[in-house]
Every structure is written in structure tokens, then in C-alpha cells.
Amino acid sequence: MDTDQLIRTLTADNAYRARPIGLALMLALLAAAPVSLLIFFAELGVRPDVMTAMHNPFFDLKFAVTLALAASAIAVSLHLSRPEASLRSFGWWLLIPAGILVAAISGEMMMPQRTPMMTRLIGKNSVACMTAIPAMSLPLLVGALYGLRQGAPARPAVAGAVAGLLSAGLAATVYASHCTDDSPLFVATWYTLATAIVASVGALMGARALRY
């Protein structure tokens, strides 16, 4: 096939319209979400004292952190799906959840505490946190990568890592309603570690899946 023939063929296919990436990502995440929720309700469930927990600002802050992570990672993912884009202009969005976390830690430091710092940091659910967040993230990560395949990222591994952040943010949002450790120190330690694991898996998978 010579190049003129190829050009004529591509022209014949001009009527084809791919889904916009935002829509493709959303549909893929919606398809994956039931799997993650099934894992959650089968293995964990919402903590029994959730109604009283909601009056604790540090319980609510967990959701602010995880949702900020999910939202900023979605925005960065969509940006990175363009071939000429890089992290340089948009990467700082990912600092928003970190900023909320730092503010929460300083807030907690200024309040009188009954339990010592290390006890709050280590908490009771570190193992559950480190397994549940990656496990619930995995279906979402596969979905996100599937949706993002519509894109053309310059650096597939970086785009995959951000897809990992996105899925970890969503999974951690659900997990936070189960976890009885509300200290921002716990979140900063274990949620961050779990998120880092998912981001690494995302980078490895993205390096293959997101090449175009």
C-alpha cells in the first residue's frame, strides 16, 4: 500500500468519530466501580458508628483528601492523554490533596490529644488499609487504563501512574468510610503507601497499555 492509497483510505474513514476521552474514561470507571464496591461490601462494609463519626471533622477530612486526589488525578489524566502535553503545566494539581493533608496534620497537632502521636499514626487498620485500597483500586485502574487508551500520552508510564493515583483516590474514598482510624497522621502514612503501590502498578501497566 503506497502512501497515497493510505491517505485515501484514511479519508474514507473520516466520518468515524471516537468517543471523547473524558466520556470514555467516565464510562470505563462506571463499568469498573461495581467490582470495587462488591469487594468493599463483601469484605469490609461501612463502619457501624458512621453517624457519630460524621461529627468528627477528621473523619470528614479523609474524604476531602481522597476526593481531592481523585479529582486532580482525573484532570491530570485527561491532560496527559494529549500527545503534546507534559506534567509541567498541570502536575501541581496533584499537590492539592497533599496540601489538605498537611493542613489537617497541623490542625490535629494544635488540638489536645488523648492518644500519643505514634499510636495515632500506627492506628489499628494499617494492614487492612494497605490491602483494601490496592485491591479495590485494581478494577478501577484496569477500567481507567482501558478508557485512557483512546488517548495518546507522550509518556505512557507517567500517564499510567496518574491513572493509578486516580483509582487509588476513588478506592480510598470508599475505604475511608470503613476505616476507624481518622487521624491525618494515619492517612498520611498508610493511605499514602497504599496509593504509592497502586501508582507503581499503574506505571508498569500503563507503559504497555497506553502506548499508541
Next chain:
Amino acid sequence: MREREDEWTDLMRSAISGDDAAYHRLLKAITPVLRAAARRGLARAGQPVDQSEDIVQDILLAVHLKRQTWDTSAPFAPWLFAIARNKLIDALRRRGRRIFVNIDDFAETLPGETPEPTASPGEVTAQLQGLPARQRDVLQSIAVDSTSIKDTAAKFAMTEGAVRVALHRGLASLTAKLRDR
């Protein structure tokens, strides 16, 4: 140079809103620029330049399949050159070379510089044979025999819609095969 790139942007906008003639003109217009840049990249990597046409076709396929990632309010050339650069790096890496690809390789091509293809490209043709029968037949008919979608549909007793689907899937699987070879 500016003017040329503005023209590309206008053509791509028309193409996306359904103007096939504009799309054809755009692809014809960018091809010599891509060809010159691919040749320069190959030469710099110490590779025979007669493989440039395979790279050009690789880039054209990616441009086609990824055009939804172009933001219609942005200029077209930076988007095009980013895709072209990525594909050129891929091609050189596959040939096992250390790569020095400069974005200016693309931007600097002069409008007057219109090299003709030197060797007939073999990679797309070779991968075409590995496609599912239906996709291969439709691609063969439209690309090589220059049959219209309508006549191709009549030839294979398919609906025009089915031909369009087979055509697009064929192009997508062709690209996947080229990428994963």
C-alpha cells in the same frame, strides 16, 4: 511557515466537522514534511533513509486514530509534531539505535522541500495480510483497488455501515500490529 501551519489548523477543523476533501488535502500537505523529517531522523541515526516511508505511514495512521485528542482551539502543528516525534523515536528504537530526535526536525522543514517517496513501504502491506479476512478484504478493496465504500459494500454483499465499521477496525488493528510487532 506560520501561514502553512495556520492553513493546516483550518483544514483539520474543517475535516473534523465532516469535510473529507479538507482532510485529504491536509494529509497530502503534511506528508512531505513528515517524510523529510523522518529521513533526517534516520540519517542522523545512521540508518538507511529508504525506510522513511514506513515511518510516514505509521505517523499518518496515528494522526488519524488519535485525532480526537487534538484540541480544536489549539494550533495543529505542535500536536502533529508531538505525534510524529513519538513515532519516529519508536521506529528508531525498534531499529536499536540511540535516538536524537529534535522537535525542530519537523518544524524546520521548508515548504519548498517536497521529497518523493524513495522506496515502496513494506510494513503496512505485510501487516495487512495478518488481519481478519473481513477487515483485510475491505481495506484491500478501498485502499489498493480504490473502490468506494458504496461499491465495496455491493461487492461483498455488506451494508455500507458494516463496511465503515470493518474499515475503521481494520485501520485500528493494523496500527496495533505495527506497534506490537
